[in-house]
Each structure stands twice: as C-alpha cells, then as structure tokens.
Amino acid sequence: MTLEIVEQLRAIVGDRGIVAGDAVSSRTGNLWTGAALNAMALVRPKTTEEVSAVLACCNEAGQSIIPIGGLTGLVEGQEAQSHEIALSMERMNAIEGLDETGRTMAVQSGTILQTVQERAADAGLMFPLDLGARASCTIGGNIATNAGGVRVVRYGMMRNLVLGLEAVLADGTVLDGMSGLIKNNTGYDLKQFFVGSEGTLGVITRAVLRLHEALPGVATAFLSVPNWDAVVTLLRFFDREVAGGVIAYEVMWRDYFELNTGETSDIKSPFNDPVAFYVIVEIPQRTTGTDSDEMEELLARAFEDELIVDGILPKSEEERQRLWEIRESFEPEKRRFDVTHGFDVSLNTDDMDDYVEAVRSNLQRAIPAAKLFTMGHIGDNNIHFSVSDVAKEDMGPVYDIIYEPLRDLSGSISAEHGIGLEKKAYLNVSRTPAEIDMMRAIKRAFDPKNILNPGKVFDLE
Ligand SMILES: Cc1cc2nc3c(=O)[nH]c(=O)nc-3n(C[C@H](O)[C@H](O)[C@H](O)COP(=O)(O)OP(=O)(O)OC[C@H]3O[C@@H](n4cnc5c(N)ncnc54)[C@H](O)[C@@H]3O)c2cc1C
Known part of the structure; x- marks a missing residue:
C-alpha cells in the first residue's frame, strides 16, 4: 500500500x-x-x-x-x-494578479507573506497582515490558522483580509470562490469555513486578498509605562487622538523586556530606569520618514498625564527596526534556555492584570524553576506567555495554571495560533460541548473519511 x-x-x-x-x-x-x-x-x-x-x-x-x-x-x-x-x-507560489482599482491581489496559497506585502507596496498599496514569521509563512498557512499579528487592532485578522478563496475538498471537489467582491451575500460564506480550519476541512489553493491604501508614513514610539491602568488608558488616549487610527499597540511586561534587552540579547535597554510595562505604539502620518510632530505632541501630553515615564522616538528606519526587535526577537530566549513553550490566550482587558499576576504566582508555587515571560497585542485582548526551563513531560500543571482560569473568564486558549495537536485537550475550556459537536458535524460533511489532517483540533469520536 x-x-x-x-x-x-x-x-x-x-x-x-x-x-x-x-x-x-x-x-x-x-x-x-x-x-x-x-x-x-x-x-x-x-x-x-x-x-x-x-x-x-x-x-x-x-x-x-x-x-x-x-x-x-x-x-x-x-x-x-x-x-x-x-x-x-x-x-504554487505565484501572484496571479493585482487589481489596483478594486485593491485586491489574487495569489496562489504557497506565496510567502512578505512577497505579498512587497508586491502590494510596489503598487502603492498595503497588505496589512504582519507577523514575525513573515519571511517564511505562506498565505495558505495564514488563512488556515486565521493569523493575527501586530496590526489586528487596526485591520483585523486574516479572516478580514480574505475576499475570495479556492479550496479543494478531501474527495477532490474544487470549490472556486475566487470572487474579489467586498459585498457578496449569496448564501453561506463558504470561504470562512476554511479560515482557521487548520488544514482539516480542505486544501486552500488560491485566494483573493484585500489590500489597503499604503500609509505615507508611520510614527513609532517606544514607551516605558508605570502601571497597568496607564497601559489601558494610554491605548484609548492614542486611539481617540488619532481617530481610531492606532496601527499597533504592543505591550511587554518587565520580565519579557528584560529578557530581550538582557545578557543574551544584542540590544540593550534604551531606558535608564526599569518600570512595570513597555509599549510600542504606531500611528499613521501624512508624511514619509520617522519624524512626527503629532507623536511628539501626544507623548508630551501623555507624560503630563503620568501615563508614561519615558519615551523613545526612533530617528531612522534602522533604529525603528531595532526597537521592534526587542518585541519580536525570540533569539535571546532561545540562547538562554533549552526548552521554551509559547501560549497565546485571549481575555477581556479588564481581567488581564489580575489574571497575569495569578498565573505568575501559581506557576512560581507549582514549579519554582519555571521562568515566565509575558507580552501581548493588548488592543485585541491577546496575551502571549512564554514558559522556559520546563520539560515537555512536566507541562501538565502549567497548562492547567494558564488555561483553567479562562473558563470562568470567558477567555480563549488560543487568540491566534490555533489548536493543532498541542491544545486539543483544552479545547473544551473555550468551546461548549454543543459547539464541538457542531465542529465534528462540519468536519464529517467536508471530509467523511477523515483523511485531512486527522486528529488535529479535536478527535472525531
Ligand atoms: C517567529 C514567529 C512569529 C509568529 N507570530 C505570529 C503572530 O504574531 N500571529 C499569529 O497569528 N501567528 C504567528 N505565528 C504563527 C502562525 O500561525 C504562522 O506563522 C503562520 O500563520 C502559519 O503559516 P505557515 O505557512 O507557516 O503554515 P504551516 O505552519 O505550514 O501550517 C499551519 C497550519 O495550517 C495548515 N495549512 C498550511 N497551509 C495550508 C493550505 N494551503 N491549505 C490548508 N491548510 C493549510 C497546516 O495543516 C497547519 O495546520 C508566528 C510563528 C513564528 C515562527
């Protein structure tokens, strides 16, 4: 056979x-x-x-x-x-067409995300999905995982950026839904079944992506923030002042910031005094370059209101990239620890501070040697934990400490990475039995013989 x-x-x-x-x-x-x-x-x-x-x-x-x-x-x-x-x-990695008027791009699903971003930029447009794996991940994978990344606060997740899609079902049937229409209420929106399906319902072969107008410039600030209330207030402050225009709002807890500016990192802290939180904020601007009067003015007001302790405005694109590295680089952690485990949970912003503190103290009590690092896309309710120095076979209590509280908080065990095999046992924390049964019914309808990525997300029996 x-x-x-x-x-x-x-x-x-x-x-x-x-x-x-x-x-x-x-x-x-x-x-x-x-x-x-x-x-x-x-x-x-x-x-x-x-x-x-x-x-x-x-x-x-x-x-x-x-x-x-x-x-x-x-x-x-x-x-x-x-x-x-x-x-x-x-x-299958070709860009098949770019419609500048309709602001869409038709691609084969093996196209690398960065290639799509660059092709859009060449046409004065933007494909806003952006994440650390941009140079390797594919559009098909981004759709199958409903990827999020650092610009969700403004442009939504991959689900919001796919206008059309072609997928092949387990029996070979081709579903050709390559429409580039923004409005299309002709019955069920079949493409959305495949977004976030993690390869279990069909093979995504092509897609029509929604592009946005390129921003002439982006102003970036790297801020030190004294406490959680200030982190939350500062997001609303920026979003209000730029009329809902915040492009990125990334928060690092002190543990994560110190890891990524510490001895195993090539980048050192740009600040003199340690604080509880660090934030990267980006807002659009009408001019190119990194100078921004608007950002400077906003920072002065935030400083006056005691929302920030200190702030850095990068003077060049190179400096901006280095500041982003503090947030995006996993190298310092990889260099320091043999084993690391990533988590991406989602919960209401109002519950976050207490939840993170509970996770920290429970973890310390259960496994004193464990190291916890925390950061997140707070504008979209998403926290990432990284737990280091715990062997895979000892992770059971860590999963319980991080996932179980989410039941009562109506939180999600996966904000953006998906379930795969790793989180399958905890799917019931975030989904009811009726919901999981409905997912099984959908899987059986699309793939009756269970040949596509079997055993991922949930078991059929
Ligand atoms: C450094 C780093 C940073 C990351 N940052 C983020 C982040 O900020 N936000 C975020 O959401 N994710 C992030 N991710 C994870 C994210 O899920 C992936 O980077 C990406 O979306 C997966 O794309 P891929 O092409 O690599 O898919 P793969 O890893 O190859 O596959 C992922 C899943 O998609 C399925 N799949 C892949 N292609 C297809 C297809 N054509 N048809 C059907 N199913 C398919 C696979 O079966 C699998 O279940 C990050 C990963 C890394 C390594």
Whole structure:
C-alpha cells in the first residue's frame, strides 16, 4: 500500500512533484523547532488540478494527508507521522494578479507573506497582515490558522483580509470562490469555513486578498509605562487622538523586556530606569520618514498625564527596526534556555492584570524553576506567555495554571495560533460541548473519511 500510493501520486505530480524514501527526512518539518519532516512522502503539486487529483487518490485509498505551508505554525498543526503524506504548496507560489482599482491581489496559497506585502507596496498599496514569521509563512498557512499579528487592532485578522478563496475538498471537489467582491451575500460564506480550519476541512489553493491604501508614513514610539491602568488608558488616549487610527499597540511586561534587552540579547535597554510595562505604539502620518510632530505632541501630553515615564522616538528606519526587535526577537530566549513553550490566550482587558499576576504566582508555587515571560497585542485582548526551563513531560500543571482560569473568564486558549495537536485537550475550556459537536458535524460533511489532517483540533469520536 505504501509504495503503491506513492507511485500513484508520482503519476499525478511527476518526479519533480514528489519527495519519497530517505530524502523526506532531509527536509525540515517544523521551522520553529528545526525537526526533520516525518512523513511517508512529500507531494508538491503545481496546479489546483493536481491538488484535486492527489486528494481524490488519497480519499479513495483512505490515505491521510497533511497540508503544509511555510511550517512556521506554533501548535503542531503541520506535524505529520510516518504513515501520512505531507502536501506542500511550495510550488504554487505565484501572484496571479493585482487589481489596483478594486485593491485586491489574487495569489496562489504557497506565496510567502512578505512577497505579498512587497508586491502590494510596489503598487502603492498595503497588505496589512504582519507577523514575525513573515519571511517564511505562506498565505495558505495564514488563512488556515486565521493569523493575527501586530496590526489586528487596526485591520483585523486574516479572516478580514480574505475576499475570495479556492479550496479543494478531501474527495477532490474544487470549490472556486475566487470572487474579489467586498459585498457578496449569496448564501453561506463558504470561504470562512476554511479560515482557521487548520488544514482539516480542505486544501486552500488560491485566494483573493484585500489590500489597503499604503500609509505615507508611520510614527513609532517606544514607551516605558508605570502601571497597568496607564497601559489601558494610554491605548484609548492614542486611539481617540488619532481617530481610531492606532496601527499597533504592543505591550511587554518587565520580565519579557528584560529578557530581550538582557545578557543574551544584542540590544540593550534604551531606558535608564526599569518600570512595570513597555509599549510600542504606531500611528499613521501624512508624511514619509520617522519624524512626527503629532507623536511628539501626544507623548508630551501623555507624560503630563503620568501615563508614561519615558519615551523613545526612533530617528531612522534602522533604529525603528531595532526597537521592534526587542518585541519580536525570540533569539535571546532561545540562547538562554533549552526548552521554551509559547501560549497565546485571549481575555477581556479588564481581567488581564489580575489574571497575569495569578498565573505568575501559581506557576512560581507549582514549579519554582519555571521562568515566565509575558507580552501581548493588548488592543485585541491577546496575551502571549512564554514558559522556559520546563520539560515537555512536566507541562501538565502549567497548562492547567494558564488555561483553567479562562473558563470562568470567558477567555480563549488560543487568540491566534490555533489548536493543532498541542491544545486539543483544552479545547473544551473555550468551546461548549454543543459547539464541538457542531465542529465534528462540519468536519464529517467536508471530509467523511477523515483523511485531512486527522486528529488535529479535536478527535472525531
Ligand atoms: C517567529 C514567529 C512569529 C509568529 N507570530 C505570529 C503572530 O504574531 N500571529 C499569529 O497569528 N501567528 C504567528 N505565528 C504563527 C502562525 O500561525 C504562522 O506563522 C503562520 O500563520 C502559519 O503559516 P505557515 O505557512 O507557516 O503554515 P504551516 O505552519 O505550514 O501550517 C499551519 C497550519 O495550517 C495548515 N495549512 C498550511 N497551509 C495550508 C493550505 N494551503 N491549505 C490548508 N491548510 C493549510 C497546516 O495543516 C497547519 O495546520 C508566528 C510563528 C513564528 C515562527
């Protein structure tokens, strides 16, 4: 069966379209951990028709198949096992068209996010989705995980940026929904089933993306903030003053800031005195360059109101990038610790301060050696924890400490990374039994033989 299915798939995609045997493990299977690809074979179709034929063949044989993009996912959603086929979209990476009037871009799903951003910028437009993995992650993966990132506060998540989509179902049926229309109320919005589906409902092959007008300039400030109340008030202050225009509002707790400006970091703190919180805020401006009278004026008022202790306005794009590195770089943590575990929870802003303090003290009590680092996209209710120095097999109590309080707080165990395998056991913290049963019914309707990414997000039985 093993050899037979591989040869059937080879007949569909040709020799260049398949990697089999020992060559499979020479490929990376997880860009984050660097682990080798574990799969019976890697299929690399070049067209939607090939994807359709590959899926029909696997469906007929009851062969499970794992769609993969840039392999940057953080919840083991892209993990394959040695009896499974990995389906990579790496050869379907063309930008098919850009409509400047309609402000849309049609792309194949293997296109790298940064390529899309750059193509939009060349046309004086912007594709606003932005995240640290931009140079490796694909549009298909961004859609399948409903990626968020640092500009959600202004432009929404991937769900808000997809106007049309083409996907192939498990039996090979092609759903061609490549409409670029903003308004289209013709029955169920089928594309939204695939957004956040983590490869379990179909293979996303193409998409029409919504572009926005490029901003002439962006003013950035890196701020030290004395307390939580000031963090919350400051966000509303900026958003009000720039008429709902805050582009990014990223908050770092002191533990995270000190890790990323500490001994294992190449960047040192730009501030003299330590404070409780650090914020990167970005607002649009009408002129190019980093100078901003508006930002300076806003900072002066925030200082007067004791919302900030200190602030840095980058003088060049290079300086701005370095300040962002304090927020985005995972290198200092990787250099310092052998094992780190990421969390991305979501809860009401009013509950955040108490929740984070409870997590910190409960963790300290349960596992004194554990290290906790905290930051988040506070404008969209999202906190990221990183827990270091705890072996994977000892993580049970950590999951309980972080996830269980979210039941009573109506919070979410995943704001943006998804469920994959990693959080499957905790899905019921954020979803009711009726909701999970409905998800199972949808999965059965789309993929009756359960061949697409089986066992991810939830078990069928
Ligand atoms: C440094 C770093 C920073 C990150 N920052 C953020 C962040 O700020 N916000 C955020 O939301 N996420 C973030 N992520 C995680 C995020 O989920 C991924 O970066 C990205 O969205 C996944 O895209 P990918 O192409 O790498 O998909 P993969 O990792 O290859 O796959 C992820 C999931 O999507 C499915 N999938 C992939 N392609 C397809 C397809 N064509 N059709 C159907 N299913 C498919 C896979 O089966 C899997 O379940 C970050 C990751 C890293 C490493």
